[in-house]
Amino acid sequence: MASVLHAEPTVVVVGGGLAGLSASLDIINGGGRVILVEGEGNTGGNSAKASSGINGAGTETQEKLGIKDSPELLVKDTLSAGDSENDKKLVEILAANSADAVEFLRGVEVDLTDVNLCGGHSVPRTHWIPSPKEGRPIPAGFEIMKRLRTRLNEKQSENPEAFKLLTQTKMVGILRENGKVSGIEIVTSASGEKSKIIGDAVILATGGFSADETLLKEFGAEIFGFPTTNGAFAKGDGVKIARALGAKIIGMENIQIHPTAFVDPKDPSAGTKFLAAEAIRGKGALLINSKGQRFGNELGRRDYLTGKILELAEPIEESFQGGSAGRNAAIMIMNEANVEAFGRPAFNFYSIVKKFFAKYENSAELAKALGIDESAIKTTLEEYQKSFDGKSEDPFGKKVFPVSAISPTEPIYAAIVVPAIHYTMGGLKIDEATRVIDEHGKPIVGLFAAGEVTGGVHGSNRLAGNSLLECVVFGRIAGKSAAQSAAETRTEL
Known part of the structure; x- marks a missing residue:
């Protein structure tokens, strides 16, 4: 009997971050329908907070800037960052599709x-939005989410049946019928009542669990109590609900502590911190401890720098910019050249609006504020200048020295930074088609996942810029895979 397609396939996408929106756009572009379920009042999630940008290897932009790169080199760096605990096949897919993601x-x-x-x-290779010379800065994550949402709204205007968005709607269960996922169970904030959304396939793009006490205590007891850069919505719902369905979870103990989260002088003990973008160090910012000494390679791995701060940087007293509330902390310092390279408007947001940075006329003034001998910071900066100029090797193995060294005689901007929970590398096990794998190694039919809800891509430690990349690459793959699965469901022999 001939196959008959009853209607357009419908995919339920859970989570309105970058992975969810990328998947949704791919499905709609392919002629499918999407019901997007988001627990918050709007789309964006942690993706909207991302500040350093998205990785791309061998892009047109790199070529124009004379940067030689390749997917193979991105694979090598990603595996190195993750201590080769990564799923290599997923890493190769990530890198091979990176330029296309950009x-x-x-x-x-x-x-x-x-x-x-x-x-x-x-x-x-971390692509981001050029900082304007004047006006307000445009954070990469926020702009990406805004543009994708705009495009989805345009698609909805063209075909109202193609895209339906349900906000303040929380997934509380996954439905399965005849061995296949058939939708989700939800609770809306407005009614508080349970109901069902039926679909031909489901994509979980629900993010990580960096703000969830239950999973953090189970898999990261040793870091429980650290502040976080995540929104309170990062509760790991997708992981918990799929796990109860029989999905396999991997790498859950791999929880990334970002080394540089700003301490707000107005509230040093706040449990949620504002991320000090890695791009700041990429433009030449240095890290010193309260003794005025550098203690590591500012461009080293995140876990490496976090370890150095916890080992070699003591808590900072209240007398200096409000202190660090008893937490081991570093001081991030920049000069005018570093600020200009990072982008004056973006820096002004950190310094003028948020007041994270204070300005000192020279290293002697900074040393006085710290209550240490002025020779301490002066010596540190002079030694770094020698490494910057190539006259000596950096004692911490730094090979790249961006923009400008900081002179002891010039104005210095300083902010207190502390390690904070930032990202969860573990999650649901997926295959190359983003199908969620169960405890027996079999795909759960009709269930797909992408983004931080999954595990395997990053190994033990995530490389900066790979989070947005993972969301785009595997979000789009999930969209294609789920659309195909949905179409097959709608076909009867």
């Missing part, structure tokens, strides 16, 4: 024509 975002009018060098990378 073009996908440029296709929705995101200007990604500046490239930054971030920690753990062998070449500059």
Whole structure:
């Protein structure tokens, strides 16, 4: 009997971050329908907070800037950062599709024509939005989410049946019928009542669990109590609900502590911190401890720098910019050249609006504020200048020295930074088609996942810029895979 397609396939996408929106756009572009379920009042999630940008290897922008890069080199750096605990097949997919991911975002009018060098990378490849000379800065994550949402709204205007968005709607269960996922169970904030959304396939793009006490205590007891850079919505719902369905979880103990989260002088003990973008160090910012000494390679891996701060940087007293509330902390310092390279408007947000940075006329003034001998910081900066000039090797193995060294005689901007929970590398096990795998190694039919809800891509430690990349690459793959699965469901023999 001939196959008959009853209607357009419908995919339920859970989570309105970058992975969810990338998947949704791919499905709609392919002629499918999407019901997007988001627990918060609007789309964005932690993706909207991302500040350093998205990795791309062998892009048109890199070529124009004379940067030689390749997917193979990105694979090497990603595996090195993750201590080769990564799923290598997923890493190869990530890297092979990285340049296309950047073009996908440029296709929705995101200007990604500046490239930054971030920690753990062998070449500059983290694409971000050029900072304007004047006016308000445009954070990469926020702009990406805004542009994708705009494009989805346009698609909805063209075909109202193609895209339906349900906000303040929380997934509380996954439905399965005849061995196949058939939708989700939800609770809306307005009614508080349970109901069902039926679909032909489901994509979980629900993010990580960096703000969830239950999973953090189970898999990261040793870091429980650290502050976080995540929104309170990062509760790991997708992981918990799929796990109860029989999904396999991997790498859950791999929880990334970002080394540099700003301490707010107005509230030093706040449990949620504002991320000090890795791009700042990529433009030449240095890290010193309260004794005025450097203690590590500012462009080293995140876990490496976090370890150095916890080992070699003591808590900072209240007398200096409000202190660090008893937490081991570093002081991030920049000069005018570093600020200009990072972008004056973006820096002004940190310094003038948020007041994270204070300005000192020279190293002697900074030393006085810290209550240490003025020779301490002066010596540190003079030694770094020698490494910057190539006259001596950096004692911490730093090979790339961005923009400018800081002179003891010039104005210095300083902010207190502390390690904070930032990202969860573990999550649901997926295959190359983003199908969620169960405890027996079999795909759960009709269930797909992408983004931080999954595990395997990053190994033990995530490379900066790979989070947005993972969301675009595997979000789009999930969209294609789920659309195909949905179409097959709608076909009857």
